[in-house]
Amino acid sequence: MQEASSIDSQRSDSPLQEDVLVDGDNLRPIVIDGSNVAMSHGNKEVFSCRGIKLAVDWFLERGHKDVTVFVPAWRKEQSRPDALITDQEILRKLEKEKILVFTPSRRVQGRRVVCYDDRFIVKLAFESDGIIVSNDNYRDLANEKPEWKKFIDERLLMYSFVNDKFMPPDDPLGRHGPSLENFLRKKPVVPEHKKQPCPYGKKCTYGHKCKYYHPERGNQPQSNPTPPCYEHFAFQSLPEQPDQPWQIPYCGMPQDLPRYQDSREKVYINLCNIFPPDLVRIVMKRNPHMADAQQLAAAILVEKSQLGY
Numbered sequence: 001m002q003e004a005s006s007i008d009s010q011r012s013d014s015p016l017q018e019d020v021l022v023d024g025d026n027l028r029p030i031v032i033d034g035s036n037v038a039m040s041h042g043n044k045e046v047f048s049c050r051g052i053k054l055a056v057d058w059f060l061e062r063g064h065k066d067v068t069v070f071v072p073a074w075r076k077e078q079s080r081p082d083a084l085i086t087d088q089e090i091l092r093k094l095e096k097e098k099i100l101v102f103t104p105s106r107r108v109q110g111r112r113v114v115c116y117d118d119r120f121i122v123k124l125a126f127e128s129d130g131i132i133v134s135n136d137n138y139r140d141l142a143n144e145k146p147e148w149k150k151f152i153d154e155r156l157l158m159y160s161f162v163n164d165k166f167m168p169p170d171d172p173l174g175r176h177g178p179s180l181e182n183f184l185r186k187k188p189v190v191p192e193h194k195k196q197p198c199p200y201g202k203k204c205t206y207g208h209k210c211k212y213y214h215p216e217r218g219n220q221p222q223s224n225p226t227p228p229c230y231e232h233f234a235f236q237s238l239p240e241q242p243d244q245p246w247q248i249p250y251c252g253m254p255q256d257l258p259r260y261q262d263s264r265e266k267v268y269i270n271l272c273n274i275f276p277p278d279l280v281r282i283v284m285k286r287n288p289h290m291a292d293a294q295q296l297a298a299a300i301l302v303e304k305s306q307l308g309y
Contacts (some may be wrong), residue, residue: 026185027066029130030059033121034071034100036134041161047075047083049090054166055159056099056134063186068131070120071092073102074112126151131184133157133168156207157183199298267293275300279307 018214034052039052052069059067070092079085094100103117122141126148132138135158136307159168172183176197182188198204198212200288270293271280283300290296 001033014231026063026187026189027064028184028186029066029125029128030064030068030184030303031121031125031128031130031132032056032067032069033118033132033134034069035075035135036119036136036269037159038071040135040159042084042086045084047085049087051161051166052094052100053090054161056094058166058168062184063130066128067099068124069100070103070117070124071100072107072114072117074114076102122152125155131155131157133159135159144154198294199301200294204294210294212294212298259263263291267291267296271296271300275304279304 031240032052035047037055037102038047038049038051039221041054042048052071055214056067056069075085075091076082076293079088091100091102095102101120103115103120105112107113117199118136118138119222121132121134122138125128132152132155134156137156138148138152142152143282154173156163157172159166161167167299168180172180177183178188198210198214204210204214268280268284271284274297279300283303284290284294287296287299290299
């Protein structure tokens with residue numbers, strides 16, 4: 001009763017939360033790794049079926065209509081000292097409610113043959129465009145197919161148990177990723193900050209002129225509008241030196257071109273002392289109107305992560 005009252009109070013305090021709970025059609029399907037959840041709740045010593053029920057109830061209470069749990073069929077067997085299981089009746093109850101699915105297993109000449117339940121989990125979540133609930137990284141399956149790797153990276157929801165409380169993180173993809181509410185939705189409801197975070201963080205010295213997102217500054221203005229582009233003027237006076245990536249079109253007045261090119265050259269030299277020169281050259285050629293060291297450094301970091309430097 002106390003838990004129910006706390007949920008009701010949260011609903012009344014937040015109209016957005018109430019809309020979230022009602023909007024079931026916009027919620028993604030949930031696929032739960034039953035073995036992972038049960039063993040986690042049992043402190044990796046006991047297969048606790050109650051942990052599965054706690055996870056299922058958490059999603060049902062928030063309006064999810066499509067929740068599936070996969071558990072190997074051999075978990076129907078009686079508990080043994082080497083395979084302890086508690087509250088086993090919960091499995092059959094969830095199966096009757098068409099929430100839990102037992103993955104195939106059988107005995108051949110006294111030896112148990114078990115199908116790989118992780119493949120069922122990833123495959124169903126991928127095909128239904130849903131969410132995987134597990135603390136497993138599925139590295140073996142991620143290496144099988146590139147599309148599975150991308151899906152696992154973007155749709156894996158990890159969790160913790162605090163006694164009997166199921167707790168997924170509020171930021172499933174990290175501090176600068178989507179909120180839990182939007183992560184569980186097909187279409188975002190709660191607005192997200194779309195700006196790229198400043199690579200310098202709180203150490204940034206650009207103040208309000210910084211064009212990157214600073215969460216610690218709240219709703220204060222972040223940047224000034226971009227000046228008009230006079231690219232056609234710059235083309236008339238530029239020498240053809242493709243190996244010098246700083247000598248390319250810029251946004252600004254024509255009379256400022258020499259100073260702009262000097263600035264680009266200095267930035268190029270400084271960045272080459274920090275990053276691989278070929279990476280700096282790629283980014284500066286790709287961003288011909290950018291002379292700001294901070295912006296270029298951020299772009300280089302993004303390029304570096306994508307190329308796997």
